[in-house]
Each structure stands twice: as structure tokens, then as C-alpha cells.
Amino acid sequence: KTDSNGEASVSFTLPDNLTTWRLTVRGHDLKGRMGEVRKKFLSTQDIIARIGRPRFFVEGDKTGIIGIVNNNTDTGIQSIATEMQADGKILKPDRDFKISLPGFGSSAKGYTLSVPEGRDSIALQFSAKTPANKGDAVKYVLPVEKRGLKYAISGSGDMYNNKEFTLKPVKNSDDFEFVPEEIVISVNPSPVTQIINAVQYLNEYPYGCIEQTINKFLPNLAMMHLLSGTGYAKVIPVKLKKQVEENIPEGIEKILKAQNYDGTWGWWEGDRGNTYLTGYAMYSLSQAKEYGYKIPDYTFKQGLQALRRILDNPQKMDNDELSYLASIYSMFGKWHHPVFKRIAFSKDLNSYQAANMIKAVYLFNGKGKLQEHESREIDEAAKLLKRKISEFARKDSYGIYWPADKGQAWNWPGGNTEITAHVLSALLVSGDRSQVLSQAAASISKRFRSGSWNSTKESGTAILALCDYLTAKGMNYKDSGNLEFSLNGSRLGTISYTMNSAVEELSKTVKLDRKQKSGSYKMSVSGSGSPDTTFSASLCGTLYFRPKGLFAFLKSEKRGIASLSNGIAAKRDISFLKRVNDMKMQEYLVPQEVDEKGKIYVGDELLVRIKFRPADSFGFMVLEDYLPAGFEVVKESAYNEFQPYSRV
Numbered sequence: 001k002t003d004s005n006g007e008a009s010v011s012f013t014l015p016d017n018l019t020t021w022r023l024t025v026r027g028h029d030l031k032g033r034m035g036e037v038r039k040k041f042l043s044t045q046d047i048i049a050r051i052g053r054p055r056f057f058v059e060g061d062k063t064g065i066i067g068i069v070n071n072n073t074d075t076g077i078q079s080i081a082t083e084m085q086a087d088g089k090i091l092k093p094d095r096d097f098k099i100s101l102p103g104f105g106s107s108a109k110g111y112t113l114s115v116p117e118g119r120d121s122i123a124l125q126f127s128a129k130t131p132a133n134k135g136d137a138v139k140y141v142l143p144v145e146k147r148g149l150k151y152a153i154s155g156s157g158d159m160y161n162n163k164e165f166t167l168k169p170v171k172n173s174d175d176f177e178f179v180p181e182e183i184v185i186s187v188n189p190s191p192v193t194q195i196i197n198a199v200q201y202l203n204e205y206p207y208g209c210i211e212q213t214i215n216k217f218l219p220n221l222a223m224m225h226l227l228s229g230t231g232y233a234k235v236i237p238v239k240l241k242k243q244v245e246e247n248i249p250e251g252i253e254k255i256l257k258a259q260n261y262d263g264t265w266g267w268w269e270g271d272r273g274n275t276y277l278t279g280y281a282m283y284s285l286s287q288a289k290e291y292g293y294k295i296p297d298y299t300f301k302q303g304l305q306a307l308r309r310i311l312d313n314p315q316k317m318d319n320d321e322l323s324y325l326a327s328i329y330s331m332f333g334k335w336h337h338p339v340f341k342r343i344a345f346s347k348d349l350n351s352y353q354a355a356n357m358i359k360a361v362y363l364f365n366g367k368g369k370l371q372e373h374e375s376r377e378i379d380e381a382a383k384l385l386k387r388k389i390s391e392f393a394r395k396d397s398y399g400i401y402w403p404a405d406k407g408q409a410w411n412w413p414g415g416n417t418e419i420t421a422h423v424l425s426a427l428l429v430s431g432d433r434s435q436v437l438s439q440a441a442a443s444i445s446k447r448f449r450s451g452s453w454n455s456t457k458e459s460g461t462a463i464l465a466l467c468d469y470l471t472a473k474g475m476n477y478k479d480s481g482n483l484e485f486s487l488n489g490s491r492l493g494t495i496s497y498t499m500n501s502a503v504e505e506l507s508k509t510v511k512l513d514r515k516q517k518s519g520s521y522k523m524s525v526s527g528s529g530s531p532d533t534t535f536s537a538s539l540c541g542t543l544y545f546r547p548k549g550l551f552a553f554l555k556s557e558k559r560g561i562a563s564l565s566n567g568i569a570a571k572r573d574i575s576f577l578k579r580v581n582d583m584k585m586q587e588y589l590v591p592q593e594v595d596e597k598g599k600i601y602v603g604d605e606l607l608v609r610i611k612f613r614p615a616d617s618f619g620f621m622v623l624e625d626y627l628p629a630g631f632e633v634v635k636e637s638a639y640n641e642f643q644p645y646s647r648v
Helices: 191-204 210-227 231-235 238-257 275-290 297-312 319-331 337-344 351-363 372-392 416-429 435-446 456-473
Strands: 019-028 034-043 047-052 062-071 077-086 089-091 099-101 106-114 121-129 135-145 148-158 164-167 176-188 394-396 399-401 480-487 490-498 507-511 521-528 534-545 568-581 587-593 606-614
Touching: 047 077, 047 121, 062 077, 062 099, 062 121, 077 106, 089 106, 099 106, 148 164, 148 435, 148 521, 164 534, 176 191, 176 480, 176 490, 176 521, 191 210, 191 238, 191 435, 191 456, 210 238, 210 275, 210 456, 238 275, 275 297, 275 319, 297 319, 319 337, 319 351, 337 351, 337 372, 351 372, 351 416, 372 416, 399 416, 399 435, 416 435, 416 456, 435 456, 435 534, 480 534, 490 507, 521 534
Parallel strands: 047 135
Antiparallel strands: 019 034, 047 062, 062 106, 077 089, 077 099, 077 121, 121 135, 148 534, 164 521, 176 507, 176 534, 394 399, 480 490, 480 521, 568 587, 568 606
């Protein structure tokens, strides 16, 4: 309440923030009249300390740091003591002098910091204090980037007969050397744990095209259907379960809304129809209907009409597309014999096509309505396709797999893991119950890395195949275990688990001595666990490029690193840019050759040109080019001749 003069006072403590505050006062009298007034005031200090710093450091750099002092009073200060620390160690200024400031004056000292190797971060602290014990201090923790490339190599095994494996990093050369930093070990008590981790990864993935939407909601659907009523349901984190329950109806609604007037689906709502996405959407909606969700009949009717039109005009389509659509078409009791015959008896048949054709044969329930010769050809093809699947099988360190053909890995069919998942689903549909099923499931599990498989689509396909496998096999898994890990004979640690172990309890990160380098790292595991229990280890470190002059880290095309190319030849050119005006005062950027022994000064502009050439026909590619400390991008396209376009 106000006093007799209509005045009132309040007191409060301001937070430790240097900023402008707004104070709002509202009042009313006994007659109901109201009023409001707002005032702003500045919260500051007499002395303010600041640090001029980069956003990050790079190992081995010598970096300039600036300590700045501001006097925010109107009176002068005769003496201010300053101190700069890096990880608790006092840095000497480049030029030391006594700081005395006039009213509202400022001053700065420069410091040189040599960034050591082997650090993840450096803490900078700068303080300023007057003889009257007034002052300020500020502290920042800045990340330290490696002078090289992040590099990791992974391996996996199981508790049946693969309790050891060896990790062999890329061999050191005159151009680079590998320095180990840590090893991440994880245990998968059963494929269920990987399914949950991958579903969590898919639910957090940021993109939202139709493919990504299906990749998210369809595995959600399969996982919840598989785990409902089992002990493994307790393993699902509460947050993830809530996300899944929300994402399934949202995904269905988005897919229904994105169907084009001609019955097809494109990458985005309103996009031109895509054959694969049309089949994928039809499959996902059929699964949703099977699990009890309401899907309008006209959606399926339009979609089937679109599939029929596509299958009736196969001239410009390859057999990968046709085989996928034919398998989806058969799910709805429809059959297109000319397309089936073209693919099933093709001399160029591959694993992906064979898997789709097996699904088509065993999912189709209208065989009795076909002509006699067509039924006979289907029976012949079924035997041929199973034999081909057996012949196509290969083995590597992870176990059995079915290889992707050239061009498939970066397109819709996918790589080896995704093709293997398709084959596993096809064998299950055909009624196969041989040992090959468990071998394929174990192989898919072993190819699981860091919370997911290779991509969102591969993760979704693997989840569906493993859910099919577990449904057919039953949930007979040992519900506890204790595994002890060692690396090159030295003990790393133990991971114990039960059926209710949280995801974070199933992994362990062990820091390694950077000086203990080796050409190979042997991982051994012992202890108790189910034969189906799998484990994996990722050896992480940095490939350090050996210096060849000041600009060596910019001249990657001069390095013999073909072993790191992975089928892609990349080249990067660096040039100084000089701004030149012609007679009409039109400005041009003229590139000039970089001298490796030269210097770069603040304000210099560099032109970076990157060229790459793939050895295969990739469906998409992501190119990253990292900036050295202190560099900023001022213009993304120097000549404005290229603008990325994400939709086809």
C-alpha cells in the first residue's frame, strides 16, 4: 500500500547480470481507477573485464588473446591490475604496462597463447582489480579442435563363437599418423536394445519429408506392437514412449495428407509422384491398418490404381523399382505377372530383386484366380529365387550378408545391411526357419553403430526386419549377464546388465593413453551372457597430418591419402583475394597464389575452391569443409554460379 503521500517503496536484489532492466508498476484506488508506469535502468559495474577470443582453438596454434578493461565511472582510476590465465596458468602480456583509465575510458593488453596438444578445451580467465578492491573477472571455456581428422574404426562380436576381434586403423604414412584417444564399448543383450536405440535416433532426426516421416512412424509402430505385453517394454524410456505414441498418429495424418490427386506420393506434399515413395507409403499405411489404425479405403484405392499404371508402363523403369512395387502390389491381393516374370527369370537378378520377388510370391493370396501357366511359373520362380538367395549370400567379419549391386548403396535399395534386412524379411515371409535367419539377424545387429545403423532408411528397414524375426522366434533371451573387456591384453572394464538395464548402462567410454600407439588393437571379451548377446567397440582418435609448411593443412590435394578416399577424389585450392576496381569503379575479386611460407593477417580474404569426383553413382552426398580457428565465411559462393536445390 502507498503511504499518506501516495508513495510506496520496494527493495530487491538484482541478479548478477550486466543488462538493462525494465520495472513495471501498476496501482489502483478504492474507486477502481487504475494506472501503470514503466521505467528502465541499467545494471552495471564500475569496472568491467572482457576477453577478445576466437570461438575455438586448434592444436599447435599460436593465438592472440586480448584482455580488455572498461571504466564505467565518470572519475579516473590511477591504477588497475590485470591478470590473464589459461587453465590456471598465468600468461605474460606481449607488452606489459601500467593501466590507468580516465572516466569512461578503456584499455587492452595482448597475450599470446600456444595451444597444447591432447586438450579437449582450455579455460581462459581475465581479471581486473583496483587498489580499492573493486573489479571484475570473466571466464570462458573454449573447445580445442584437433589438427587433423576425426577417425574411428569399429568391430563387433557375440557370446556364441565370436568373442574376439581385431581393430586395424589406417596405416601411418609420411602424410599422417593415427593417435588413439578413447574406445567406446557397448553391449546389446538382445536386438531389442538396438531397436529401442534406433527408434530413439529416428524420433530425434530433424528432417520431415515423406520418406523421413515413414522412417520414423513405421518403426515406432513395429516396435510398440512387438514389445507390448513383454518384459522388454519396461526398457523403453518414458520420454521415448510418449514420443512414439504421439508420432504414430501424426505420421499417419501427414502421409494421408501428402497423397497426390493421381494416387502417388512425392518427397514432399505437392511434389511429383515418386515410384519408391508411392510403394513405401502404401506399405506403411497397410501396416498401420493391420495394427488397428483407421485408414480411408479411397486412399488405398487411389494408391493401387497408381501402382497399376506404373506397372503397366515399365519401359523406362529398372528392375529394382519394379520388384519393389510388385511386392507392395501383391500385399493387397493384386498380381502383375508380366513384371514378375521379367524380374524373376532375369539373368541380371540381384539380392534386392530376389527378396522382393519372394515377398511378392508368398504375400499374394490370389494364386487360385490366375491362369494355370501363370501359377506354374510362380512355383518355378519360387524355387529359383530361394536358390538364388542362397547363392548370393556372402560372409565378412560381421557374419552373413547379401551384397548391394553397384549404384544401390546410395540409392533407394540401400547398402549391404539394408539389403540383408530385406532378405531376412523375405525368408521369414516364405516360412524359412533355418539357421540362416539367426545368422542374418546377428549380422544386422553387429552392423549397428552409435545408436543407429548407417542412415534413417537403413535403420527403419533393419528395425522392421528384426521385429519380424523376433516375432517369429519368440522372446527367449537370457535376462542378465556380466561381460569383461580387455584391449591388447589390458583390462578395460566390465559391463553388467539385466533385462531392465537402462541404455546408458550398456556402454562405457574408456580414455586411452595417446602415446600407446599400435598397428592393431585386439578386443577380447569373457564372462556370462546369452549366445545372442552381441557387443561392439569403436576405437576413436585423430588422424594427424604431418606438417609441410604453414599452409600444409590447406593443401590437401598434395597429400597421398588415397586410402582415406572411400571412392571419392577431393581437391581443395586456396587463393588470396585482391579487390580491384576497373575504370567504371566496378569491383572484382582477383585470386592470387598463396605462398606456403607467407603470412595471413587480420582482414585478409581467401578464396576456397573445392572439387570432388566420386567413383560411383551416389544418390546424394554431404561435403564438409572445416574452418581453421579465427576464420569466418563471408560469402558462400564466390561467383554466384551454383545454388543447391534439394528437391528433384
